[in-house]
Amino acid sequence: MLVQPYVSTRLYAALKKRVGPDLANARLYMFPGMGHCGGGVGASTADLLSGVVNWVEHGIAPDDSLVAAKLNSAGGVLLTRPLCEYPKTPRYVGGLPSDARSFSCVAPRDSE
DSSP states (O other): OOOOHHHHHHHHHHHHHHHGGGOOSOOOBOOTTBOTTSOBSSOOBOOHHHHHHHHHHHOOOOOTTOEEEEEOTTSOEEEEEEOOBTTOEEEEOSSOTTOGGGEEEEOOOSOO
């Protein structure tokens, strides 16, 4: 059974509603296409610990420069994707579709 991504986004929204604008020490990053705890078609490997350590020990909060990779069975990189701070999502802007640099983190549109 998979954990649906909406569980995380709803929990994050409830936390923001309860804490309000003072919620400065929480971030949500979604892994598009990743199954629960890995797998799926998306990138599922990322160094998140360094970002947290940098934030706690040096006061430098994570930003949209986080990158996840999808690896093959030998550990080689098949593709990379940016990890965008929710509610932003990666949008392809041109270049190699397998390269995170070909994407930009964008805010959701109000109406589409």
